[in-house]
Amino acid sequence: MKNWILSPKQICDLELLQNGxxxxLTGFLSQPDYDSVLDKMRLVNGSLWPIPVVLDVSESFADSIALHDIILLQDEEGNALAHMRIHSAWKPDKTREAQFIFGTTDTIHPGVYTLFHKTNSIYLGGEIEKIQTPKHYDFKNLRHSPKEIKKxxxxxxxxxxxxxxxxxxMHRAHQTLTLIAAKEHQAKLLIHPVSGITKPGDIDYxxxxxxxxxxxxxYPENHALLSLLPLAMRMAGPREALWHALIRKNYGCTHFIVGRDHAGPGNDKNNQPFYHPYAAQELVKTHEEEIKIKMVPFQEMVFDKIKRRYIPADQIxxxxxxxxxxxTQLRELLQTGAEIPGWFSFPSVIQELRKVYPPKHxxxxxxxxxxxxxxxxxTIANALIQKLHEYCIDRSISLLDGDVVRRMLSSGLGFSKEDRALNIRRIAYVASEITKHNGIAICAQIAPHANTREEARSLIIPYGGFFEIYISTPLLLCEKRDPKGLYQKAHAGLIKNFTGVDDTYEAPKNPDVMIDTSNSSVEDSVNKITDVLFKSGYLQSASQKIPLMETHR
Structure with a gap:
């Protein structure tokens, strides 16, 4: 029996398939159901279902199995979670899926980016047979299945x-919103936050x-219950809002709050919202009778300084x-240690958030x-390390040099596009761990492909700063320098897939810093980088840290 190691997203999907x-759904969608969901937001049998839930696998794994085979689904530690009988296997048109589900192919949309760059190329569909639910060791008293919640x-x-x-x-606006909703509908509250995968950059759960x-x-006593939902969000706006409503119906809820831009990912590459702010409410309203859950629409809640309370935006x-x-403003206030007004949030909540947001420096x-x-x-990276030590007494600095990483972490990899991507992924993972623990990671590698650089950014940015430094020195000068004789070997055919000779380099379009060493000295280059770090707040000069002492005469 073949086994497949589930990704974190797939584990979330499996848990909700298992617990109802x-x-x-009783398994991952077959191809006919998948096509029907894209086209009509319905399964083949007519049941409303707006989001495709499929098991994506690699082509090599798909080639090793056949229809009607049973495979074993495991977590990353090898724990057996379920058996799955394969009913369908197909290669999807991801562009079509993006257009139907997200309404865009813009990879700034996190759902589209995940689909195009983090989702395997073959989809499997089939029934699942539960062995055990995924293991959780945290907040166990806050985890409930639909059956448990209903009880x-x-x-x-x-x-x-x-x-x-x-x-x-949640802050005071959210508390006000939920209390108003409960009073208007004479109902209790299920605060049901997502504990699975959310938007990159979100505060960790x-x-x-x-x-x-x-x-x-x-909240008043016996008024609200907190329970965690192990969902992998897709950030699909209106379709996702309808999906959330269906899930809450399965959890026994009679009403569901849909706010402004529900499950929206923000703005597109033209700085325009991906979805109309109230499109989600309109779609859920259209189907609320069918799914038998009442939508509770809410606008943005704002604080009225005269009335000293929160009001809906249409009452301004x-x-x-x-x-x-x-x-964004809240993060800035937290990072700078500035006072956060009492009208905005509760002191106990702010106290928790301050633990996550130390000052940027x-x-x-x-x-x-x-x-x-x-x-x-x-050369610039090594000089930069020396300069950074001048300012960073309490932060470790680690250099992940491309050549060293190749020897120590990626010695078995070649220079195909796939191997290059895996090498960068490994570097980014190590850098993310360094960044997460308030260290400084300096990564110096060719990284020729834009999508792998963007993947590195998305992996690191939830934990701290990320600055793309493009050393734009012209190819002719690089070939002339050729300190390791690599260009000479590549032109002689001794090295294949060498960037700049027989493999392309995709130049960054919007790097944080761009340096051409044909007209910039090492010292000037280092200063250009540190200037950006000072301006962004990640460095603080000695004069900013240490107050001037009076001279006593």
Missing amino acids: GFFP IFHEKKWDRVIAFQTRNP FIRIRCYLKILET QSESDIARISG KQGFTLFFTGLSGSGKS
Whole structure:
């Protein structure tokens, strides 16, 4: 029996297939169901279902199995979670899927990026037979299956329950919104945050859950319940909102709050929203009778400085009376240690968030060098390390040099596009761990392909800063320098797939720093990089750290 090691996203999907959260699904979608979901938001049998849930696998794995085979699904530690009988195997048209599910092929959309760059090329569909549910060792008392939640509702005699979906910490606006909804509909509250995969860059769920536990204390007794949802979000806007409503119906809820831009990923490459802010509400409203869950629509809640309370945005009488703090502004306030007004959040929640957001000059970051062989990456990186030690007394600095990584971590890899991508993925993973622990990672490698550089960015950015440093030295000068004789060997045919000779280099379009060493000295190059770090707040000069002392005469 062949076995497949599930990705974190696939484990989330499997758990909800197993526990009934994805009812009426009993397994991963077959190809006919997948096509029907894309075209009609329905399974072949007519059941409403807006998001494809399939098992994506590599071509090599797909070639090793046949239809009607049974495969074993395992987690990363090798624990057997389920058997799956293969009913369908196909190569999807991912462009078509992106257009139908996300309404765009713009890879700035995190769902599209994941589909194009992190999803395997073959889809499998078939029934699953449960062996055990995925193991969780954290917050076990907050994890409930639909059956368990329904039992709690029954014991509490809660016959009207409003579900509130969230992937962000909750503040006073969210508390006000949920209390108004509960009062209007004479219902109780299920605070149902996502504990699976959310948007890259979101606050990690351990911190979020501690914030939820704090805000739960502010609700009246026997009024709200906190439970975690092991969902892998797709950030698919209106379709995803409808999906969330179906899931909450399976969890026994009678009502579901859909807010402004529900499950939206933000703006596209033209800085325009991917979805109309109330498109999700419109789609859920269209189907609420069929799915038998009442949608509770809400607008943005804003703070009225005159009335000293939160009001819906459509009740604003004068913009000058309104106060708002965006997510970006909140992060800036946390990072700088500035005071956060009491009208915005609860002190206990802010206290938890401050643990995650030390000032920027104490956070980790990655400097990701890219450029042709011989462009000067390693020379500048080594000089930069010396300069950084001048400012970074309490942060470790690690150099991940491309040649050293090749010897120590990637000695078995060649120079095909796939092997190059895996090598960069390994470097990015190590850099993300360094950054996560408030260290500084300096990565100096060719990294010729744009998609692998973007993948590195997405892996690191949740944990700290990421700066792409493009050493744009012209190819002719790199060939002239040729310190290791590699260009000479490549032109002689002794090295294959050598970047700049018989393999392409995709130049970054918007690097954070661009340096051409044909007209920039090492010292000037280092200063150009440190200037960016100072301006972004990741470095602080000695004069900023140490107050001037008075001279006593």
